[in-house]
Amino acid sequence: AAIDAALAEGPLKGRHILVTSGPTHEPIDPVRYIANRSSGQQGTALAAALRDLGARVSFVTGPATTPPPPGVAVIRVESARDMLAAVEAALPADAAIFTAAVADWRVANAAGQKMKKQAGKPLPVLEFAENPDILATISRHAQRPGLVVGFAAETENVIEHAQAKRARKGCDWIVANDVSPATGIMGGAENAVHLITEDSVEDWPRLPKAEVARRLAQRIAKDLT
Amino acid sequence: AAIDAALAEGPLKGRHILVTSGPTHEPIDPVRYIANRSSGQQGTALAAALRDLGARVSFVTGPATTPPPPGVAVIRVESARDMLAAVEAALPADAAIFTAAVADWRVANAAGQKMKKQAGKPLPVLEFAENPDILATISRHAQRPGLVVGFAAETENVIEHAQAKRARKGCDWIVANDVSPATGIMGGAENAVHLITEDSVEDWPRLPKAEVARRLAQRIAKDLT
Structure with missing residues (x-):
């Protein structure tokens, strides 16, 4: 009932908004993977805030x-390639907000069996391949949403x-933040962002993070209406 | 009160048992890491079962x-090196059960700043260094517990x-299981193990997994008493 009410009311009634969130996992072998540090808190809060606006x-x-x-x-x-496919399948949308921490690279030589440590054998070497760039792909897509927003987690020269x-x-737009360990933002309850247009x-x-989400949702609603 | 009761009763009363659990995370840079797939369910269940025996x-x-x-x-x-240090600090113990999925390798060239994707620049190359072998180290430790149990997650030739x-x-002892994706054991609620002495x-x-834990805790109690 709360959801029906939300869908029925609010400035974003009738709008479809795509939000990506969380990390991606890129397999190394059946038991190992490369991950990004992302709790998904900011993306989850943003999705809830957009829902609350209808x-x-x-x-x-x-x-x-x-x-x-x-x-x-x-x-x-799980992986960046899976995420791009899911995003494209969800189009068309009025806006797309890419909060996910997507792996830039995947392991090109991922193994089908668990890599074993063996005495006298050299350590494995991981070769990388570039993942698809989801933000750039959707920004130039034939079905590009009217508003495309990226997130940038930086550790130095954040604005530039x-x-x-x-x-x-x-x-x-880019929503940028400083995720240097000293800020405590990664995995923490708060965020300090710069909105770059x-x-x-x-x-x-x-x-x-819930308040950052509410403000951003309001800005998105203002832009779309 | 439930805890006091457990500590006061049971065949393992007065015994100190060390259990490792979960994955380790090995940093690549401030926002990326290598992880093992391990929910920590089996180790958590085992710790609870040992506690329940006093x-x-x-x-x-x-x-x-x-x-x-x-x-x-x-x-x-977080990391394998942290885990070894914590295990050594927890000795002496009557038994040590190593259920954690510890990374065999860490990244030798981990970066202090986020690695950036840059057009025209070659992809990064990750060099590995071997992590300390916690199970082998404790098995040969001056303060070796009387019973040392390892876990082996295999995807082929499990027993051998x-x-x-x-x-x-x-x-x-080794508690071995087949974690091939088809078994659904990784991250699932059940386990099919082989106890190798x-x-x-x-x-x-x-x-x-809770029943595997209870049986294993009983076996440990029988061995120690």
């Missing part, structure tokens, strides 16, 4: 520790890196 | 999705690999 939300999530919010369509994936990323990817940089105060 | 349990756990059981001393670690592992590591192989039926 949007129909498709939530494409990697293996996150935070459970997905109720009242959204959940599509679970994020502005360059916005231009390079072809998206509309074509011609502006907004520095938001450090806020609970 | 043991004082030290539970050294990597970042597992299963929360640690109540009534045990929890020591949280586990027997060879027992001899190579110098431990007393110096002169025997027992094939246990497929059972809930």
